[in-house]
Every structure is written in structure tokens, then in C-alpha cells.
Amino acid sequence: MNATPTFGRLGDHAVDRRRFLGLIATGAAVVGIPGLLTACSTTPTPAATNPAAAAGDVIPKYIPVTYIDPDYPSVNGSVPGYESIPAELVQSVKDAPGTGVVYTAMTPLWGTVPPSKGNKYYEAVNDMLGSEIQFQITDGNVYGDKLATVLASAKDVPDWVCIPTWNLPPRFGSEIVENVFQDLTPYLAGDKVTPYPNLANISSDAWKFCVFNGKLYGLPFPGEVITDAIFYRRDVLDSLGITPDVKNGQDLLDLALELTGGSTWGAEDLWNSAAIIHAVPPKWKLDGDTLVHRVETEEYREALAWNAALFASGAVHPDAVADQSGEAKARFQSGKSLIANDGVGGWHEAMRDNLASNPAYWQQPFDPFAADGGTPVLWKGNPANIFSFLKKTDDEEKIKELLAIANVLAAPYGTTEYDTINNGVEGVHYTRGDDGLPVPTELAATELQPTYIFLVDPPISETHVQYPGYVKAASEWKANAAQYAADPLFYAQQIVEPQQYASIGQPFVDLEKDISRGRKDMKDLDAAVETWRASGGEELRAYYQDILDQQS
Amino acid sequence: MSLAELVRRRPSEVKPGEPGGAVPAQIPKIPTRKIGWRVRLKRDRSLLLMVTPAIVLLGVFAYVPMLGNVIAWQSYSPYTGFLRSPYVGWANFERVFANPLFLDAVENTLIITAFQLVFFFPIPILLALLLNSVITPRLRTTIQSIVYLPHFFSWVLVVTVFQQIFGGAGLINQTLRDHGLGSGFDMMTNPDTFLILITMQSVWKDAGWGIIIFLAALSTVPPEQYEAAAVDGASRWRRMWHVSLPALRPVIILLLILRLGDALTVGFEQLILQRGAVGADVAEVIDTYVYYQGVVYGDWSFAAAAGLVKGVVSLALVLGANKLAHVFGESGVYKRS
Numbered sequence: 072m073n074a075t076p077t078f079g080r081l082g083d084h085a086v087d088r089r090r091f092l093g094l095i096a097t098g099a100a101v102v103g104i105p106g107l108l109t110a111c112s113t114t115p116t117p118a119a120t121n122p123a124a125a126a127g128d129v130i131p132k133y134i135p136v137t138y139i140d141p142d143y144p145s146v147n148g149s150v151p152g153y154e155s156i157p158a159e160l161v162q163s164v165k166d167a168p169g170t171g172v173v174y175t176a177m178t179p180l181w182g183t184v185p186p187s188k189g190n191k192y193y194e195a196v197n198d199m200l201g202s203e204i205q206f207q208i209t210d211g212n213v214y215g216d217k218l219a220t221v222l223a224s225a226k227d228v229p230d231w232v233c234i235p236t237w238n239l240p241p242r243f244g245s246e247i248v249e250n251v252f253q254d255l256t257p258y259l260a261g262d263k264v265t266p267y268p269n270l271a272n273i274s275s276d277a278w279k280f281c282v283f284n285g286k287l288y289g290l291p292f293p294g295e296v297i298t299d300a301i302f303y304r305r306d307v308l309d310s311l312g313i314t315p316d317v318k319n320g321q322d323l324l325d326l327a328l329e330l331t332g333g334s335t336w337g338a339e340d341l342w343n344s345a346a347i348i349h350a351v352p353p354k355w356k357l358d359g360d361t362l363v364h365r366v367e368t369e370e371y372r373e374a375l376a377w378n379a380a381l382f383a384s385g386a387v388h389p390d391a392v393a394d395q396s397g398e399a400k401a402r403f404q405s406g407k408s409l410i411a412n413d414g415v416g417g418w419h420e421a422m423r424d425n426l427a428s429n430p431a432y433w434q435q436p437f438d439p440f441a442a443d444g445g446t447p448v449l450w451k452g453n454p455a456n457i458f459s460f461l462k463k464t465d466d467e468e469k470i471k472e473l474l475a476i477a478n479v480l481a482a483p484y485g486t487t488e489y490d491t492i493n494n495g496v497e498g499v500h501y502t503r504g505d506d507g508l509p510v511p512t513e514l515a516a517t518e519l520q521p522t523y524i525f526l527v528d529p530p531i532s533e534t535h536v537q538y539p540g541y542v543k544a545a546s547e548w549k550a551n552a553a554q555y556a557a558d559p560l561f562y563a564q565q566i567v568e569p570q571q572y573a574s575i576g577q578p579f580v581d582l583e584k585d586i587s588r589g590r591k592d593m594k595d596l597d598a599a600v601e602t603w604r605a606s607g608g609e610e611l612r613a614y615y616q617d618i619l620d621q622q623s
Numbered sequence: 624m625s626l627a628e629l630v631r632r633r634p635s636e637v638k639p640g641e642p643g644g645a646v647p648a649q650i651p652k653i654p655t656r657k658i659g660w661r662v663r664l665k666r667d668r669s670l671l672l673m674v675t676p677a678i679v680l681l682g683v684f685a686y687v688p689m690l691g692n693v694i695a696w697q698s699y700s701p702y703t704g705f706l707r708s709p710y711v712g713w714a715n716f717e718r719v720f721a722n723p724l725f726l727d728a729v730e731n732t733l734i735i736t737a738f739q740l741v742f743f744f745p746i747p748i749l750l751a752l753l754l755n756s757v758i759t760p761r762l763r764t765t766i767q768s769i770v771y772l773p774h775f776f777s778w779v780l781v782v783t784v785f786q787q788i789f790g791g792a793g794l795i796n797q798t799l800r801d802h803g804l805g806s807g808f809d810m811m812t813n814p815d816t817f818l819i820l821i822t823m824q825s826v827w828k829d830a831g832w833g834i835i836i837f838l839a840a841l842s843t844v845p846p847e848q849y850e851a852a853a854v855d856g857a858s859r860w861r862r863m864w865h866v867s868l869p870a871l872r873p874v875i876i877l878l879l880i881l882r883l884g885d886a887l888t889v890g891f892e893q894l895i896l897q898r899g900a901v902g903a904d905v906a907e908v909i910d911t912y913v914y915y916q917g918v919v920y921g922d923w924s925f926a927a928a929a930g931l932v933k934g935v936v937s938l939a940l941v942l943g944a945n946k947l948a949h950v951f952g953e954s955g956v957y958k959r960s
Contacts, residue, residue, distance in 0.1 A: 219918065223701040241921030242700065250702045334797060389791020393811045394899025395783075407792070574920040581903045590814060590902050 129256045129287045130278035131264030134271040138163070138485030141532065143546035148296045148451075149553035152533035152546030153484055156507065163269060163486040168475030169201025175229035176204050176459075177221065178525040179211035179238075185520045192495045192518040199491060200476050204231070206522050212397075214238055225251045225463070231473065233459040233525040234289075241574075244567030248283045252460040256287045258474055267478035273530055276454035276563040283565055289458035290477055290527040295415055297552045298452030300436035301344040302418070304409045306429075320348055320377050320442035323410070327386035330409045337386035339399045339411040342378050342583055347412075348441055349374035350448035355560045355615060362560075362612050362619065366579050366600055375596065377442060378587040392588060403434075418545060422538040435544070439552050449552060450559040459526045483529035493534070495519045508537055566618065568611065575607045695927040715928035725929060728912040729887075731905060736886045738818050743825050744882060747833030748875065752867060754834065755841045756859070767838075770831025778892040781828050785820070786811055814901040821893060840874045841867060876953045884941035887933045909933050 138161050141151035187193065187206065197203045207229055209217045215238040221228055222240060228251055240247065257263070264271045273291060281289030301323070303315060313330075317323050323344075327337030345351075351370045355362050365371055381387060388408040391399060403411040404425055413421075418434065425432040439447040461473055482488035494501050494509050500519050501509035511519070533546050578599050585591040600608075664671070695715055697708040719725050750770065757763045773781070788794045791809040799805060810820055844866060852862045891910040898906040909929070917926025941956065948955035 219921075225702070241919075246700055246702045333800075334792065336792070389793075389796070389809055389812075390786060392809070392900070393786055393790055393897075395786065396899075570921070574916070574922070577915075577920070584899055585902050585904075588812065588902075590904070 129260045129282055129285065130275055131259045131267075131271055131273075131287075132261050133273075133275045134265075134268065136163075136268060136272045136483070138483060143533070143542070143550065146550040147553035147556060149549040150295060150531050150533050150546070152542045152549075153536065154542050155536060156490070156509070157485055158507075160487045160490055161485060163482045163488055164479050167199060167201030168472065168479065169203075170472060171202055172472075173203045173205050174231060174473065174476075175207060176231040176233070176526060177207045177209070177217075177229045178233040178522055179214035179235065180208045180520055180522065180525075181211040182520050183517070184208045184210075185518050185522070190518050191499050191514070195491055195496045195499075196523055199488060200479055202472065202476060204476070204523070204526075208522065211235075215240070222247050222251055228462050230462050230469075231459055231526055232462070233457060235457045236453055236455070242570050244283045244565070245570055248288050248460070249286075251463060252288050253463045253470055254286045254288060255290075255461070255470070255474070258470055259287055267474055267481075269478045269481040269483065269529065270474070270527070272483060273481065274454065277530075279563045280453060280455045280565050281458050284567060289455070289460055291455035292457035292459070292525065292528040293531045294452050294454055294456040295531060295549075296451050296556050297449050297549060298414055298456070299343060299347060299412060300415050300418075300548075300552075301341070301347065302403070302411055302413050302434045302436050304403070304406060304433075305435040306431045306433045307406050307409055315437070317437050318440055319444035320345075322440075323348070323437075324377075324381055324384060324386070327381060327410055328384050331386045335406065336388035336391075336408045337410055338381060338391075339388060339403060339408050340378075340391045340394075340396065340587065341381055341387075341410065341412055342374075342587060343412040345374040345378040345381075345442075346371075347439075347449065348447070349377065350441065350450070353450055353559045357560055362615055364603075364608065364612065366576070366596075366603060372593065372596065373442065375583065375586045376593070378583075379589060382587050383589060394584060404432075415545075415549070419535040419538060419541060422535070422541055426538065436548055438548070439555050447555045448557050449555045451556050451562060454563045457525065477527045480523050481527045481529050484532045484534050489529065492523050510537075561615070561618070564618075566615070569614065572607050572611045572614075575603055575611070578602070692927055692931055694924050695931050697924055699924045699927075701923070711924075715924045716932070718925055719929045719932060724907070725909075725912060727904075728907045728909050732887055732889055732908040735818065735821065735889045735908065739822055739825065739889070740882065742822050743830070744879070746826055746830045748837055748871065750830060751834040751837035751841060751871075752863060754838065755867065756863075767831070767834075770834070772831070773828045774832035776828065778828075778890070778896055781824055782893070782896045785824055789820075811897075812900045814905045817897075817901045817905045821890070821897070824893060825890065836874060836878070837871055840871050844870045873954060876948050877956060880941060880944040880948060880956050883944040884937050886940055887937050 139153070139157050142154040143152035145151045185192070185208075193204075193206075214235065218232075218234065218238055219240050221232070222243075232252075234243075259267070259270065270290075273293060277291040277293040278287070281287055281291050283289075303326075308315060308330075311330075313326075315326055317326060323341075327341075330337035349370045351374050352365050352368060354365055356365075356368060357363070382392065388402055390402065391408065399408075399411060400413070400417070400421075402408045403413075404421060415436070418436070421434055422432070439449055441447040461470060464470065479488055480492065482492075495515055495518070497503070497509075499512070500515040501511050504510045533542055533549070535541055535545075582591060582596060582599050586593070586596065658666075691705070693705060694708065696710055696712060697705070698711050699705070699708040754763055754766060757766065776784075786793060789810045790796070791812070793811075796809065810816055813820075848866050849862055852866055857865065887909055889908050889910070891908075891914070894906050894908055895911050895914070898911065913926045913929050913933075916922050916929065945955040945957065949958065
């Protein structure tokens with residue numbers, strides 16, 4: 072019942088496109104267009120600006136506040152966990168900051184859209200804000216479609232727009248953001264953030280990620296350090312008498328094959344997991360002084376070979392082979408497949424969705440391991456995976472009011488604001504159980520959908536106390552995994568790539584599917600890499616090299 | 624020449640001057656009187672009034688948006704607009720034709736169209752003839768309703784149903800596996816049989832819907848013609864060949880021409896849904912290509928140019944097919960008076 076600060080992203084690799092294609096293409100694939108750039112190679116490479124150096128001056132000063140000490144403190148940047156709800160909650164913002172007007176906000180939702188009329192949850196939160204937020208909620212799976220159209224018409228944009236990073240449309244940084252959204256630098260940079268203590272409590276990395284072209288535009292939804300995990304159905308494996316001991320890539324292949332039989336398959340498409348255990352860099356890595364792109368690396372090649380071996384072994388569910396990734400979660404949760412990749416946020420969502428019908432349900436992530444059995448390297452996720460933007464306006468008071476509202480919404484765990492936003496109203500949306508933990512009412516199921524959390528969020532914390540054993544297991548796993556966390560190159564920098572390079576990386580999304588499924592082989596990869604280099608890859612490398620040089 | 628022979632001969636075979644033939648040529652041309660437009664306007668005003676809303680709608684929703692195609696000659700961005708986006712001449716078209724992936728998409732499109740022209744197009748005709756021979760009206764409507772129904776299913780549903788039946792974990796393969804007959808054949812992920820698969824899906828979904836127009840054409844055939852043929856001793860087969868099919872011929876030609884005009888449009892949703900299962904090499908068609916280029920990657924001008932090329936080729940195909948129909952003495956889609 073707590074709102075979800077992170078999202079399960081099964082098969083996340085193609086998530087941007089998948090969500091973009093949305094309903095008509097649940098899990099449909101993606102396209103590749105090399106050679107597109109050959110025609111525009113005469114276009115001079117735009118001069119790289121240095122986002123990181125600029126970001127330091129425009130982000131808010133970091134002033135941490137703590138209302139309650141976590142039971143599982145952060146280790147190496149892992150998410151802190153709380154086992155219980157404090158008896159005394161603190162109200163972090165004394166007076167409702169709003170002036171009683173109505174603001175529109177556009178947000179995604181992975182769930183059932185709640186009623187807007189007579190919604191007691193909305194009323195409670197709006198009371199706290201002093202102004203009304205009127206939501207335009209769109210199914211998260213098709214959010215990108217709607218976003219692309221809304222953003223193309225600047226004057227029709229709502230006052231407040233949530234944009235997940237995977238839905239960022241092409242040309243966002245180069246054109247859209249400055250034409251459509253408000254530059255928040257004059258309101259939040261450095262000390263100017265002091266009137267908004269809850270916003271100042273958000274980490275600098277998350278803010279840095281909201282900087283486009285040297286100006287602060289976004290309000291962050293801070294992300295997990297380790298975003299993904301390889302889950303297995305521990306409850307099912309227990310009943311089979313199998314205790315997995317996976318130390319390297321081969322172990323996982325063997326386990327997946329062992330679990331396959333009858334109408335059960337060992338695994339979903341584990342491409343994302345393959346990338347994790349082979350430490351495939353998210354974008355670039357440094358080889359000596361040279362930048363090497365993800366697709367050129369040996370890690371990428373090995374990960375592809377590993378995933379192809381998994382498919383070839385027959386351990387992948389046939390529907391996953393048919394690329395029906397939209398139903399991957401359903402297959403995994405119903406036990407048709409037993410190993411699947413997911414975002415770490417998918418863990419508590421799965422508990423929420425399955426505990427009622429299957430009290431024994433438990434999915435467990437494997438402890439991190441490297442494909443060769445060595446020390447794993449886990450690349451840190453984006454410091455913010457979702458952000459929101461305010462519509463461009465000359466009305467300073469309006470911006471200030473919206474920021475004050477954001478300050479309420481960003482109240483951390485242990486405050487009344489956080490409690491209301493995540494649990495609703497006591498006696499209406501939940502009752503206290505004997506152990507003091509909230510028990511959601513039926514009304515909560517219809518009204519209490521996570522909506523405000525898409526506007527701005529406090530630093531991430533693990534607070535799903537209502538699932539027995541979950542906070543402990545999750546916090547321990549995250550703390551363990553965090554020791555392997557490493558900064559990828561250009562971490563926490565919002566680099567705006569010139570538009571002409573937007574699609575040169577796309578053939579690889581197709582190729583990853585083709586090679587995994589045995590339709591193509593490494594020769595095709597070599598050819599695609601050559602095409603990539605010829606059609607703009609080298610220019611892109613030079614562009615990033617420029618940024619790197621400016622930073623050193 | 625016996626009467627029976629005459630009946631069997633098609634009108635076009637009957638030479639002028641023979642009994643039953645057309646009136647000899649050289650009909651004097653009737654002079655048409657020129658009527659001033661004012662008079663015509665006054666005479667036809669109620670008709671014109673009735674057609675106005677349709678023309679306005681067509682103009683507003685079809686022709687005015689078409690002006691937007693100007694972006695194919697621009698380096699367009701929604702934030703700079705039509706007026707201020709720079710003109711780049713034919714550069715976008717050059718990119719379209721220089722792009723091997725676009726040409727692949729064209730090739731795939733044409734292969735699918737050709738295959739479906741042979742294996743999909745005739746099926747509704749056969750079905751209609753079959754249904755037409757079912758006498759009991761109740762049985763006929765029941766069958767009709769059953770074969771129509773899948774038309775109203777979305778492609779997502781159709782693909783899912785096929786996956787559930789023919790997929791690797793589907794009904795057939797699971798049954799085979801349960802009886803120790805091997806793991807069978809995963810039709811849904813095999814690029815080699817993809818053409819057959821999508822044609823099967825199209826037939827299941829739309830063949831029933833396609834028969835409506837043929838049934839309508841068949842219902843206009845006067846029963847006397849069948850009776851007369853029967854009296855002359857024509858068998859069932861003969862009656863179909865000499866009465867039913869000639870009645871359908873103009874409709875078949877018309878639909879064929881329209882289909883040719885659509886030759887470059889093959890099931891967008893159907894293909895985009897199954898692209899990942901079989902790979903872009905066989906499943907990328909012009910429409911999916913334009914979608915990814917334009918909408919997903921925001922290369923609006925390039926996509927508009929590719930779309931325009933498709934439009935021009937389609938128009939040429941329709942005009943060509945129509946001309947061909949005239950050559951063979953059919954009326955086609957339209958005819959100049």
C-alpha cells in the first residue's frame with residue numbers, strides 16, 4: 072500500500088521503446104536504422120558544452136535533514152530501510168503553502184486510474200498543499216506516446232509534467248526543454264533552495280541529473296543505486312528442494328536448464344541480467360585514453376554470447392522467445408518461468424500483487440556475481456530515473472508556489488506529509504493492525520494510487536513495512552550489492568547528444584534480440600559496429616571525448 | 624446458332640449484326656447543349672448543398688493537413704514550425720533512397736503484398752460463393768456471423784490467440800510434449816514461415832469480413848438467371864461459372880485495383896507486434912519503418928519524405944491498374960465520361 076518509489080522494470084533494456092509502443096505493442100520490438108547519418112555527415116559536430124562543470128553552480132545546496140534513524144542504515148549509498156512506522160510523526164511544513172488555485176499535472180500510472188471526483192485521498196493531500204493538483208493520468212505503458220504529442224504543442228502543456236527518463240523524447244535536451252519548460256535555476260540554485268528544506272534534502276547527484284544545457288530544469292524522483300536484480304522464485308525452488316548456489320554465469324545457465332521441464336521454463340529473456348553479470352558499461356568506458364562505446368566492448372560481446380547460449384539451451388519460455396515481454400512479469404509470478412530480471416522496485420510490487428492470493432510467495436534476487444566467477448561490478452543507475460518539469464511561465468509567484476508545493480511532496484519518511492501521501496488517511500484508507508502496521512482498507516485499493524510521487528520525491532528509502540520480512544531482506548540485499556557499485560563514465564551527467572546521433576545506436580536493440588535468438592551471429596555484430604562507426608559513431612566518440620577533456 | 628449456345632456465349636463474344644448482338648455502331652452523336660454554370664448551380668443547388676458538408680470535412684481533415692507534407696523538403700522541428708524551419712530541397716528524399724533499410728522495408732512490403740494477393744485475396748470470393756450456395760437462411764447467417772466475428776478482435780488479441788495455440792508453450796506444442804512427441808515446431812518465432820503465419824492470421828481475422836461485399840454483389844443476381852441456366856441443363860458448377868462469377872467480376876476488379884493502391888500498406892499493427900519474435904529482417908515494412916523514424920526518433924522530415932514516396936507510388940499503382948482495367952473492358956474504379 073505504500074507508494075512505490077521505484078518501479079519494476081522487467082526486461083528493462085527495451086523499456087523505453089516498449090513503453091513507447093505501449094498497448095499496441097506490448098513488448099514489441101525495436102528498430103534499427105544505420106546509414107541514416109551518412110547523408111548528414113556534412114553537418115558540423117556541434118561544440119560540446121560541459122554539463123558537469125556547469126551543473127555544480129546551478130544545483131541546490133545539499134542540506135540533509137533526518138526525522139528518524141533507519142533500522143538498516145545506508146551502506147555505500149544503498150537504500151536505507153525502516154522496519155516500523157514511528158508513533159510520533161513530524162509535520163515538516165507548518166502551513167499549507169498553496170493559494171487555493173487549481174494546477175494541472177500530467178503523470179503516468181502503472182495501475183488503475185483512481186476516481187477524481189470525491190476522492191478522499193486527493194482531498195487529504197490537496198488540503199495539505201493548499202492548492203488543488205488536478206491530475207491527467209495516462210497509462211504508463213503508453214505514456215511516451217502521449218508525451219510526444221503534448222510536448223510538440225508548447226501551449227497545451229499542463230502546469231506540471233512528469234517525464235520518466237526512458238520516455239525522454241528525441242530533441243528533448245536540444246529543443247524541447249528550453250521551449251516548453253521553466254528554468255528553475257533562479258529559484259533553486261545554491262542557497263536559494265533554503266525556503267524549501269525538503270527539496271534541499273535531495274542529493275546533489277539527483278539534482279545534477281536534472282540539469283540540461285547548464286540550467287536546472289527538472290525536479291527529481293531519486294533513483295536506486297543498484298537498479299536491477301536477477302530474481303528467482305524462492306518459494307517454488309524450495310518446494311522443489313533446490314537451493315540455488317549461483318557463483319558464475321555457467322551456474323545460472325545450468326540452473327535455468329535444470330528448472331525447465333513440463334510446462335515450466337527456467338528463465339525469461341535474461342539479456343539485462345547478461346549485461347549485469349558481464350559488467351557491460353551503460354554507454355562508454357575508458358580504455359587507456361580512448362573512449363570505447365558499449366557496443367564495441369568485449370563485455371557486450373560476451374554478454375550476447377551468454378544470452379544466446381541461454382536461448383539455445385531451450386530454458387527460455389517460448390513466449391519470451393516470441394518477444395512477448397509485456398507478459399514476462401505475469402509468467403514469472405504465476406510460476407511458468409522461474410528466473411527473471413527486474414528492477415529492484417519490482418520486488419515489493421510483486422509482494423503487493425501476490426501475497427493475497429499466494430501467502431507463500433517469495434521472489435529473491437541472487438547475490439551479485441560475475442559471469443567469470445570473479446568480483447562483480449555493478450554500474451550505478453541514474454541518480455534520478457523519473458523527473459518532472461514546470462511549464463514555462465513569466466509568473467514568478469506561480470513558480471514559487473509550485474516549488475513550495477513540491478517541498479511538501481518531497482517530505483521524507485517520518486513526516487506526516489510522507490505518511491499521508493503514501494498511506495492516505497487513517498480510518499479511511501487504512502487501519503492500524505495489532506502490530507501497529509497499517510492495514511489497507513478496500514477504499515485504498517481504488518483511491519490510493521501513487522500519483523503525487525511522480526511529481527517529486529524525497530531521497531529513496533525502503534519503507535514497505537507491511538510485507539513480513541521484506542524490509543530486512545531487501546535492505547540486506549541492497550547493502551550487500553552496494554559494495555560492488557561503481558560509477559560509470561559520465562555518471563550523473565545529463566549529456567545532450569546532438570539530434571543526428573539519436574538513432575545510430577538503435578540497430579543494436581534489434582541485433583541483441585536477433586543474436587540472442589540465434590538468428591544472427593557475431594559477424595553481424597561486427598558489421599553493425601562498423602556501420603555504427605561510419606554513420607556517426609566516431610563523431611559521437613569525439614563529442615564525448617570533448618566533454619571528457621573539458622572535465623579533466 | 625442454337626439458343627443454348629447463345630445463352631452460353633458471353634455478350635462480348637457476340638458480333639454486331641448477329642442475332643442477339645448489339646445495335647450496329649454509328650449511333651449519331653447527340654449534341655449536348657451547353658448550360659451556363661448559373662443555371663446548373665440553380666438546378667443542382669439542393670444536391671450541392673447536400674454534398675457540401677462532406678467536401679468541407681474532406682478539405683479540413685484530408686487536404687489541409689496534406690499541406691503539412693511540405694516538411695518533407697524542410698529540416699522540420701515542431702518548435703520552429705513550418706514557417707521558420709529551413710528548406711533543404713530534396714535532401715530528405717536522397718536520404719530515403721540511399722538508405723538500405725528503407726529499401727529492405729520496401730522489399731518486405733512487396734513480398735508480403737504479392738504473397739497475400741495470391742493466398743489471401745481469393746479466399747473471401749471462394750467463401751462468398753460457398754455461402755451463397757447454402758440455402759437455409761438461418762444456417763447462412765450463423766456461418767456468416769461466425770466468420771465475421773474475428774474482424775472485431777484487435778491485433779493484440781489475434782496475435783495472443785495464435786501464440787497460445789501455435790507458440791512454443793501453446794496448446795499444440797504442449798499437447799505434443801505431454802505425449803512425448805517432441806517439442807514440435809514453434810511457428811511464431813520462425814522467420815522462414817513468417818509469411819505463411821501472417822497470412823493465416825489475416826485470413827482468420829478478415830476473410831469473413833471480406834465476403835460481405837461479394838455476398839452483396841451476388842444477391843443482385845436475379846434468380847431467373849439461375850433458373851434459366853438450370854432449365855438449359857447447366858450443372859451447379861456451370862451455373863457458378865456462367866452466372867455467379869460474371870456477376871462478381873466488376874466487384875473483383877474494383878477490389879483488386881483498390882488493393883493494388885494499398886499494396887504498400889500491409890498490417891502495421893500485426894507486424895509491429897511480431898517484429899521482435901521473428902526479427903526486423905522479415906518483419907520491417909514501410910509503415911513500421913516510417914513510424915520508428917518519424918515518431919520514435921523524431922526525424923519528422925525524413926519520415927514525411929518516406930511517406931510521400933509511398934503515397935506517390937500507391938497513386939501510380941491505382942492509376943495504372945485502373946488503366947489496365949479499361950484496356951480489358953472493365954469499368955474499374957472510375958471512368959472519364
